[in-house]
Amino acid sequence: MRQLTTDIRSMARKLLQEKKVQVVIGFERGSMPLRSRPCFVRKEEEVDRLVWDGFCENTLAAYLPKRKEKTAIVAKGCDSRAVVELIKEKQVQRDQVILIGVPCRGMVDRSRVEARVTPGRILQAEEREDLLILKGSDFEEALSRSDFLHDSCKTCTHPNPVLHDLLAGESLDEKNQDSFSDIEIFDAMTPEERWSYLSKEVDKCIRCYACRNACPLCYCPECFVDASLPQWIGKSTDSSDTMIFHLMRAYHLAGRCVACGACERACPVGVDLRKLNRKLLKDVKDLFGYEAGLCLDEVSPLATFRPDDPEHFIVNP
Amino acid sequence: MSSPSKILKKDRLASFLERLLQERQVFAPVRKGEVILIREIDSPSQAVLEYRNAKESPKSVLFPQRETLFRYRAEKGKAEVDIPSGREQGRVVFGIRPCDARGLLLLDKVFGGDCRDPYYADKRANTVVVSLGCANPNPACFCLSMGGGPCSAEGSDLLLLDVGDRYVAEAGSEKGTALLEDEAFEKVDEETVALAEKVKRESKASMKPVALKEKLEEQLERLFNDPVWKDLTESCLGCGICTYLCPTCHCFDLCDEAAGTTGERIRVWDSCQFPLFTQQASGFNPRPTVKERFRQRIMHKFSYLPETQAMPGCVGCGRCVTECPVNLDIREVVTSLSEGNAR
Amino acid sequence: MRRMAQSSTWEPKIVAFLCNWCSYAGADLAGTSRIQYPPNVRIIRLPCSGRVNPFFILSSLQKGVDGVLVSGCHPGECHYLTGNYSARRKFALLKSLLEFAGVEEGRVQFSWVSASEGVRFARLIGKVTARIKILGPSKKLVKTPARGPFHAAVND
Numbered sequence: 128m129r130q131l132t133t134d135i136r137s138m139a140r141k142l143l144q145e146k147k148v149q150v151v152i153g154f155e156r157g158s159m160p161l162r163s164r165p166c167f168v169r170k171e172e173e174v175d176r177l178v179w180d181g182f183c184e185n186t187l188a189a190y191l192p193k194r195k196e197k198t199a200i201v202a203k204g205c206d207s208r209a210v211v212e213l214i215k216e217k218q219v220q221r222d223q224v225i226l227i228g229v230p231c232r233g234m235v236d237r238s239r240v241e242a243r244v245t246p247g248r249i250l251q252a253e254e255r256e257d258l259l260i261l262k263g264s265d266f267e268e269a270l271s272r273s274d275f276l277h278d279s280c281k282t283c284t285h286p287n288p289v290l291h292d293l294l295a296g297e298s299l300d301e302k303n304q305d306s307f308s309d310i311e312i313f314d315a316m317t318p319e320e321r322w323s324y325l326s327k328e329v330d331k332c333i334r335c336y337a338c339r340n341a342c343p344l345c346y347c348p349e350c351f352v353d354a355s356l357p358q359w360i361g362k363s364t365d366s367s368d369t370m371i372f373h374l375m376r377a378y379h380l381a382g383r384c385v386a387c388g389a390c391e392r393a394c395p396v397g398v399d400l401r402k403l404n405r406k407l408l409k410d411v412k413d414l415f416g417y418e419a420g421l422c423l424d425e426v427s428p429l430a431t432f433r434p435d436d437p438e439h440f441i442v443n444p
Numbered sequence: 445m446s447s448p449s450k451i452l453k454k455d456r457l458a459s460f461l462e463r464l465l466q467e468r469q470v471f472a473p474v475r476k477g478e479v480i481l482i483r484e485i486d487s488p489s490q491a492v493l494e495y496r497n498a499k500e501s502p503k504s505v506l507f508p509q510r511e512t513l514f515r516y517r518a519e520k521g522k523a524e525v526d527i528p529s530g531r532e533q534g535r536v537v538f539g540i541r542p543c544d545a546r547g548l549l550l551l552d553k554v555f556g557g558d559c560r561d562p563y564y565a566d567k568r569a570n571t572v573v574v575s576l577g578c579a580n581p582n583p584a585c586f587c588l589s590m591g592g593g594p595c596s597a598e599g600s601d602l603l604l605l606d607v608g609d610r611y612v613a614e615a616g617s618e619k620g621t622a623l624l625e626d627e628a629f630e631k632v633d634e635e636t637v638a639l640a641e642k643v644k645r646e647s648k649a650s651m652k653p654v655a656l657k658e659k660l661e662e663q664l665e666r667l668f669n670d671p672v673w674k675d676l677t678e679s680c681l682g683c684g685i686c687t688y689l690c691p692t693c694h695c696f697d698l699c700d701e702a703a704g705t706t707g708e709r710i711r712v713w714d715s716c717q718f719p720l721f722t723q724q725a726s727g728f729n730p731r732p733t734v735k736e737r738f739r740q741r742i743m744h745k746f747s748y749l750p751e752t753q754a755m756p757g758c759v760g761c762g763r764c765v766t767e768c769p770v771n772l773d774i775r776e777v778v779t780s781l782s783e784g785n786a787r
Numbered sequence: 788m789r790r791m792a793q794s795s796t797w798e799p800k801i802v803a804f805l806c807n808w809c810s811y812a813g814a815d816l817a818g819t820s821r822i823q824y825p826p827n828v829r830i831i832r833l834p835c836s837g838r839v840n841p842f843f844i845l846s847s848l849q850k851g852v853d854g855v856l857v858s859g860c861h862p863g864e865c866h867y868l869t870g871n872y873s874a875r876r877k878f879a880l881l882k883s884l885l886e887f888a889g890v891e892e893g894r895v896q897f898s899w900v901s902a903s904e905g906v907r908f909a910r911l912i913g914k915v916t917a918r919i920k921i922l923g924p925s926k927k928l929v930k931t932p933a934r935g936p937f938h939a940a941v942n943d
Contacts (some may be wrong), residue, residue: 255908363510
């Protein structure tokens with residue numbers, strides 16, 4: 128981890144020195160233990176703010192749409208997949224962004240850590256190899272890092288950046304296969320059970336739209352929730368409106384979601400957002416053989432068709 | 445102010461809540477999945493009192509995310525309007541933190557006064573606040589720097605402080621003094637008082653102060669057009685978490701929801717962080733980017749409200765600090781501005 | 788609109804989004820040929836099945852419609868050449884998502900009917916209506932209408 132921090136800093140320094148970019152978007156230490164956060168470095172002297180650790184969980188690609196400056200971005204696997212989709216959708220120009228790729232071992236879910244150790248007691252969190260070491264005024268505990276990863280990191284099949292101009296660190300083995308067994312198990316429940324579960328989840332929603340704003344692929348100048356002519360859904364936490372918000376946001380991401388998990392991490396009340404997104408990830412794979420973010424030349428599934436597309440659902444009277 | 449104090453032994457808490465439940469609606473911290481929220485309870489066992497702070501603030505008890513202002517039905521040129529009547533049944537907001545209780549004071553100023561909002565004020569008049577003092581503030585808490593304190597009774601009708609097997613109950617108002625008449629409360633003894641003082645002292649001492657300039661309001665006004673705002677706000681995603689979870693934020697929108705010839709006008713939460721907040725019909729938006737919108741939030745809380753309401757729009761609860769997805773720390777922002785933008 | 792009780796006199800309300808060139812013409816043919824089909828369907832004419840915005844379907848369900856049908860030209864016969872191909876992909880995902888969320892199978896349906904298929908159209912409506920009659924009134928995505936003194940007066 129420390130080596131990665133050093134590498135990222137020297138790459139950023141060089142890019143700024145050579146004026147290849149005007150800003151480097153990376154991570155810096157946060158204001159509390161277990162937190163790192165996005166930072167924007169424009170001056171060489173500030174390059175030492177950049178860090179790399181297991182708390183670099185934000186999807187920095189969300190800062191790319193509409194950006195006019197030549198930008199370098201520290202890109203995990205998921206960030207790079209988002210950039211691929213953004214380039215395909217013409218929200219980012221390939222020659223305007225330099226990707227400092229970082230193969231990612233997964234990010235730590237601090238809510239899991241805090242469930243284990245009371246947050247107020249943790250004064251310092253440090254990573255050493257596969258250990259997460261928590262220190263307080265009256266204790267020290269070493270946790271196994273891999274037990275405390277975000278769900279979206281556990282199911283990640285492409286931790287290596289698919290697109291990069293520079294690479295910090297070494298490529299990781301990509302042996303993880305996603306069987307979507309969680310979706311299959313959920314699908315095996317009755318419709319009433321599934322509706323009941325999802326209703327309970329979306330009833331927690333306060334319509335803060337953090338999920339939408341954290342998502343790298345949600346960049347519409349006018350989101351459907353803000354449309355007034357016509358108004359598709361109401362603005363309140365009415366359960367019907369809120370359920371449709373979540374269904375349709377997931378639907379708008381069909382074939383575009385790169386499974387970065389930023390939505391679920393941003394949600395302050397813990398709505399199980401990935402359930403819907405993963406269902407569509409699975410469908411897009413099963414029906415159209417497509418996985419978002421892997422290839423610049425692959426056309427998005429909803430921007431194309433095949434004459435022999437599946438139509439098992441058509442009613443034949 | 446020397447306020448009356450009594451003791452509430454923990455094993456008598458449930459019966460006290462039972463008696464409250466008989467006559468009033470009681471809202472308390474409850475566990476919903478992995479988070480603690482403030483919700484109505486119908487039995488004392490649902491209340492969770494060993495907790496840090498609720499994810500959402502208790503403002504939703506008096507100022508819900510969705511509130512019906514009136515219902516209407518239109519028929520052949522005639523319209524009938526039904527305004528929901530104010531609640532006759534009293535309410536108790538139980539077990540919230542002192543910062544949240546202080547937050548209600550700001551909402552009282554906004555929704556009371558000359559422009560009395562009956563939807564808030566009628567409920568508020570019937571509401572009693574029993575708060576729970578903090579012995580172990582979170583690292584992100586900074587109530588002390590905002591004029592409050594972890595064991596402050598300001599804004600509470602009754603403040604309970606956990607000193608082991610009992611609570612010390614301190615009245616903050618006449619309503620609180622009336623509550624102390626309940627049979628669950630006993631006379632306080634000197635040892636318990638000393639213990640309570642110790643808890644308060646240690647709690648305060650454990651908090652990291654936020655160093656702010658004396659006349660922060662004026663400093664902020666001077667810095668309104670300073671380029672520092674761009675750096676401070678660049679990572680902001682523009683979501684509404686900070687405003688929605690904040691105990692003092694109170695902006696709202698009015699919408700009509702029609703179903704044919706009947707419908708209702710509702711009030712919903714709005715956020716100055718949303719792009720449509722200041723979007724004008726012409727298409728012009730005076731706050732076009734996150735920079736202007738975040739600046740608005742800081743100015744409103746630390747410059748405009750202190751001027752108009754003699755109280756900052758922040759009680760230091762720390763929710764925006766812990767819940768912001770990009771860890772945009774309001775304490776760092778305000779400190780940086782207070783220092784005259786030296787980063 | 789929510790019904791007060793599900794009695795044996797309940798008749799489902801079904802909305803059908805039909806493409807102008809094929810399915811709507813097919814429906815018209817059923818009419819001119821005097822072929823009987825259940826009267827529960829309300830038809831909305833669109834230029835093409837590809838015009839269907841998923842919100843049309845969700846808003847319909849929110850307003851209390853019991854079933855939604857979308858019908859277009861057979862693949863290869865779209866008046867706009869490829870609109871129905873897009874619709875087919877969009878619809879596959881939407882139907883799968885809604886059913887995953889618990890919306891009953893059969894509430895939201897998709898079909899191909901050409902301009903000459905009056906009989907087929909009538910059979911289609913019969914089949915869809917029968918299925919929805921079995922499912923009963925749609926409750927899941929319905930936005931609960933204004934509660935209060937007017938609730939009893941809310942009429943379909």
